[in-house]
Amino acid sequence: MKPLHLILENGMVFSGCSFGHCGDVTGEIVFATGMTGYLETLTDQSYHGQIVLQTFPLIGNYGVISQDLESPSGGPLAYIVKTPCGHPSNFRSEGRLDTFLKAQSIVGLYGIDTRALTKVIREQGVMNGRLTTKRPDDVSREAIRAYAVRQAVSAVTCPQPVLHRSEKRRFTVALLDFGVKENMKRELLRRGCDVWVLPADTAPDEVMQRNPDGVMLSNGPGDPADNPLIIDHLRQLIRTGLPVFGICLGHQLLALAHGFKTQKLKYGHRGANQPVRDTQSGRVYISSQNHGYAVRNESIDPDTAALWFVNANDQTCEGIRYRDIPAFSVQFHPEGCGGPMDTAWLFDLFVNQMEVCSHATR
Numbered sequence: 001m002k003p004l005h006l007i008l009e010n011g012m013v014f015s016g017c018s019f020g021h022c023g024d025v026t027g028e029i030v031f032a033t034g035m036t037g038y039l040e041t042l043t044d045q046s047y048h049g050q051i052v053l054q055t056f057p058l059i060g061n062y063g064v065i066s067q068d069l070e071s072p073s074g075g076p077l078a079y080i081v082k083t084p085c086g087h088p089s090n091f092r093s094e095g096r097l098d099t100f101l102k103a104q105s106i107v108g109l110y111g112i113d114t115r116a117l118t119k120v121i122r123e124q125g126v127m128n129g130r131l132t133t134k135r136p137d138d139v140s141r142e143a144i145r146a147y148a149v150r151q152a153v154s155a156v157t158c159p160q161p162v163l164h165r166s167e168k169r170r171f172t173v174a175l176l177d178f179g180v181k182e183n184m185k186r187e188l189l190r191r192g193c194d195v196w197v198l199p200a201d202t203a204p205d206e207v208m209q210r211n212p213d214g215v216m217l218s219n220g221p222g223d224p225a226d227n228p229l230i231i232d233h234l235r236q237l238i239r240t241g242l243p244v245f246g247i248c249l250g251h252q253l254l255a256l257a258h259g260f261k262t263q264k265l266k267y268g269h270r271g272a273n274q275p276v277r278d279t280q281s282g283r284v285y286i287s288s289q290n291h292g293y294a295v296r297n298e299s300i301d302p303d304t305a306a307l308w309f310v311n312a313n314d315q316t317c318e319g320i321r322y323r324d325i326p327a328f329s330v331q332f333h334p335e336g337c338g339g340p341m342d343t344a345w346l347f348d349l350f351v352n353q354m355e356v357c358s359h360a361t362r
Contacts, residue, residue, distance in 0.1 A: 004109050005136050006080070006117075009128045009145045013136045014117055019084055020101025020108030026130040026147045027051040027077040030292065031118045033271030037288075037338035038097075039068045042106065045156040045179030046248065046290050047075035048221035049149030051129060055118050055271075060085035063093025064100045068338065070181040074104030075221075078131050082114040107131050125266045126292060152222030153178045153230070153249075157200040161210075168192030171354050174212035176200060178220025178230075178249050183335040187347045188216070201229055204236040214243040214354040217250025219333065224252035224262050224293055231256045238325050243353040245346070246329030248291055254329045255320060261299035265316070268292035269331075272339030275312035276319070276332055284312055285343050288336025295320065295331070326353050 004018040008029070031053040032041055038059050041052060059081040084097055101108045109131055121127065128147045132139055156179040164185055170192035175185065178200050188195050196210045200220070207215065215237060234257035238244060246254040252262050269289040277284045295317040300307055309319030309330060319330040328350075334343040 002133060005132055005134075006109055006112065007130045007132065007136050007139050007141075007144060008120070009141060010124065011141060012120065014112040016109050016111035018108065018133070019098050019110055020079065021105045022133075023105075023107050024130065024132040024134070025051070025077045025107050026128065026144055028126060028147070028149060029053060029080075029121060029129045030126055030268060030270055031055055031121055032290070033273060034288075034339065035272070037272055039065060040070050040181075040338055041290075042074055042076065042079065042100070042104070043069040043071045044075045044181060044219075044290060045071055046219050046221050048152050048156050048179065050076050050221075051078040051080065051131065052076040053080040053114060053117060053121070054082075055114060057082040057114065058085055059083070060097030061088055062090035063088030064095040064097060065090070065092045066094055067092075070183065074106045076106060078107040078109065080109045080112070080114065080117070082110065082112070084108070084110050121267050126268065149222050150226070153200045153220050153227055156221060158197055159199065161199070161202075162197045164189060164195040164197065166190075166192050166194050169194055171213040171351065171358070172196065172211060173214050173216050174198055174207045174210050175216045175218060176202065176207075176250070178218045178253070180218035180220075181333075181335065183337045184216070184218060184247065187335045187344065191347060191351050193351070200227075201233070204233050204240075207237060208240065212242060213358055214245065214350060216350070217244065217246035217254055217329070219248035219250065219290070221249070223264070224249055224256055227253060238327065241325065241357070243350060243357055244325065244327035244329075245350040246327070247333060247335075248331060251320070251329035251331050252293055252295055254327065255295040255300070258304060258322070259301070260305075261296040262293050263296050264293050265291075269311065272336065274332060276309045277312045278309055279307055286340045287318075287332035287334075287343060288339025289332045291331060326357055
């Protein structure tokens with residue numbers, strides 16, 4: 001148990017103990033409110049460049065389960081918990097959280113007042129921090145403030161196209177990988193879709209060479225406006241008339257391709273208990289979310305799109321249905337293991353859209 005300090009860019013210091021990978025790291029600190037799903041969080045590439053703070057006090061109690069991982073490698077730079085469980089109890093457990101963090105080179109901090117740190121972020125907004133074994137007085141605050149998550153999508157996307165075949169093989173989906181989660185692919189495969197996972201910067205003509213029936217835009221990290229090439233590619237792709245389904249970063253990039261605007265939220269939405277309201281039916285769904293940016297409601301052009309879902313807490317945009325193309329997108333995660341599956345029907349809607357379009361072209 002080595003001493004480890006968290007130094008915030010505002011000068012506050014939280015001192016605790018190290019677990020997992022040992023080292024110094026600087027990142028953007030965000031908090032996640034899920035009571036379960038820590039394995040999905042730790043392997044979610046949307047957390048690239050960030051330090052994740054868990055608000056639930058006990059983490060690691062059901063161990064490490066390889067089938068629950070959302071990607072082969074870790075997502076966040078570092079992980080902060082109140083108390084890590086050293087003796088997990090679950091029939092599926094294959095190991096301990098501490099061992100997993102070491103294998104993924106994720107720095108861990110525990111033993112601090114996580115509730116107090118969460119309040120700081122809620123009141124002052126997301127900020128940078130540095131985990132270090134050095135004396136806090138020896139660390140430059142300017143260097144912490146200067147940190148920024150850059151070229152995030154290129155750091156997490158797949159290096160080359162990969163085809164995943166479904167047993168039913170009804171449709172083919174081109175899935176642009178901006179940091180895709182495994183369960184997104186599983187949801188498509190179980191609905192009879194062959195899935196081509198393509199690098200984020202794949203040119204539109206290369207996408208069309210796969211003869212897709214639809215295009216899916218995955219989740220991913222960073223500021224959506226930092227991806228001008230991808231946004232330009234999407235402008236060209238949507239002209240093909242193919243059905244498009246965007247999730248999280250994919251939702252934001254599709255909006256930017258239509259000329260809408262995005263904004264950074266004060267502390268974002270990260271957790272498995274976020275309520276979203278369907279503006280058409282008034283129904284509220286509980287969703288899993290992980291994002292720090294949102295599409296500006298007022299920027300949505302009513303002639304080409306409609307605000308579909310809004311966050312019931314702060315009224316920010318959570319979904320858009322497009323009028324000019326067969327497309328829709330959501331800010332939350334309908335595939336969100338481990339979280340609520342209230343909105344998994346959106347994948348059925350996407351498949352139905354592909355079916356309608358395929359009949360229309362016959």
